[in-house]
Amino acid sequence: MNKAQIAVIGAGPAGLSAALEAARAGAQVTVIDENRKPGGQLFKQIHKFFGSRQHQAGTRGFAIGQGLLRDCEELGVSVQLGYPALGIFPDGRVVFNTAQGVRSLFAQRIILATGANENNLYFEGSDLPGVMTAGAAQTMINEHRVLPGQRVLMVGTGNVGLIISYQLLQAGAEVVALVEAAPQIGGYAVHASKLRRAGVPIYTSRTIHRAIGEKTVEGVELVALNEHFQPVPGTGEILCADTVCMAVGLSPMVELAALAGCQMTHIPALGGTIPLHDKNLCTTNPMVYVAGDIAGVEEASTAIEEGRLAGIAAARSLGLGDDGRQQAVQERLLALRSGEFGAKRQQAKEDILRTFKEAMA
Amino acid sequence: MRVHEHPILGQSEPESISIYFDGKPIPAVEGEPIAAALIAAGVRVLRHTEKSGRGRGIFCGIGRCNDCKMIVDGVPNTRTCVTPAHDGMRVETQYGLGRGSCHE
Ligand code: FES
Numbered sequence: 001m002n003k004a005q006i007a008v009i010g011a012g013p014a015g016l017s018a019a020l021e022a023a024r025a026g027a028q029v030t031v032i033d034e035n036r037k038p039g040g041q042l043f044k045q046i047h048k049f050f051g052s053r054q055h056q057a058g059t060r061g062f063a064i065g066q067g068l069l070r071d072c073e074e075l076g077v078s079v080q081l082g083y084p085a086l087g088i089f090p091d092g093r094v095v096f097n098t099a100q101g102v103r104s105l106f107a108q109r110i111i112l113a114t115g116a117n118e119n120n121l122y123f124e125g126s127d128l129p130g131v132m133t134a135g136a137a138q139t140m141i142n143e144h145r146v147l148p149g150q151r152v153l154m155v156g157t158g159n160v161g162l163i164i165s166y167q168l169l170q171a172g173a174e175v176v177a178l179v180e181a182a183p184q185i186g187g188y189a190v191h192a193s194k195l196r197r198a199g200v201p202i203y204t205s206r207t208i209h210r211a212i213g214e215k216t217v218e219g220v221e222l223v224a225l226n227e228h229f230q231p232v233p234g235t236g237e238i239l240c241a242d243t244v245c246m247a248v249g250l251s252p253m254v255e256l257a258a259l260a261g262c263q264m265t266h267i268p269a270l271g272g273t274i275p276l277h278d279k280n281l282c283t284t285n286p287m288v289y290v291a292g293d294i295a296g297v298e299e300a301s302t303a304i305e306e307g308r309l310a311g312i313a314a315a316r317s318l319g320l321g322d323d324g325r326q327q328a329v330q331e332r333l334l335a336l337r338s339g340e341f342g343a344k345r346q347q348a349k350e351d352i353l354r355t356f357k358e359a360m361a
Numbered sequence: 362m363r364v365h366e367h368p369i370l371g372q373s374e375p376e377s378i379s380i381y382f383d384g385k386p387i388p389a390v391e392g393e394p395i396a397a398a399l400i401a402a403g404v405r406v407l408r409h410t411e412k413s414g415r416g417r418g419i420f421c422g423i424g425r426c427n428d429c430k431m432i433v434d435g436v437p438n439t440r441t442c443v444t445p446a447h448d449g450m451r452v453e454t455q456y457g458l459g460r461g462s463c464h465e
Contacts, residue, residue, distance in 0.1 A: 129418025
């Protein structure tokens, strides 16, 4: 394994979808991922997806993951697991670690589908065992089937915080409350109302002040916030909890793109620093494409479509496949980025395009 | 605690192996992350930091943060959230960088 027409880094929904489309176009594709299991975060998603049928609405995340893996196998995509990518050289060499030492792979095109990291907060006691990212709790309950705690405080009410809170209930934990620093809930109302129906309180304009405990979390102190997000004196309230989960956003994992010399831009609505890219997800380095959360934090359904688009476009740039498929994927992406929540992301994506054009002019 | 019954995921795999946590046997599922077996057994403090000695437990759960480092079969700094459990494995709480046990 030292040559590929197209190398894909990351075997999550975006990376696998990219690999599939590129292979369908006739490219020889290798996917590498640092994890021992493919699928990225898909196998932890036990809820049904939204959107239209084309976007596999009503299908649970893990079933989508299984389908992608099956298709990859049928198309002869090589998926190499347990290999963390260490860097990219200007000549298209991808360097990665293996149990036998550092190896490299020469590729004509590289698709980065590295995903995102969870953000975290600092507060008194935030280093106590029992304080963890919401994703860690989700991994433990849905993938490994163990409860990281019995009484959980969820910090953050974006869709990640809302969905994982509900999944904690499904796994048998008690969610003592969700807190949201902003005056309104961040995620979809449908997810929030499921929690409310289950009797879980959601407090807005409130946050965690500290985690209390000798060796591990035994309680939490909440505090109300004013309109400037400053704590309001005298509003402290102590709850009994053994676990604090943080669902306070994700940041794109852009290190490899930076090493590949891709120019970056900063778009808070999409998670922060993002490699500039055109409408086909090609970065300012014409060998390098991005797809999924690295190209702006969205959802698994958008990651899948972006992956497809990057796969088709990267293969096209090598003279493989045909243009026909690109258009259809772009239309589906547009549909996913409509509505109250989607429109903001669509706007942000258009800002990236404009900045990309300026950078390349 | 294990989630044996789940409304969507159904029944979980049974524990069929044992690993040793600081010498005590605890049940585990073959191939699950060591940290999952420890959490199921109620172990939350996995290591103590070098400077302050404060305890650390799992934080990211996916191999990014290094908070779950322990000494596994004599090897310090092993990320237990991404290291599969096998029968008879010896897992020890790590203090600081865990050098002590390397040189013993
Ligand atoms: S919990 Fe973060 S590396 Fe294991």
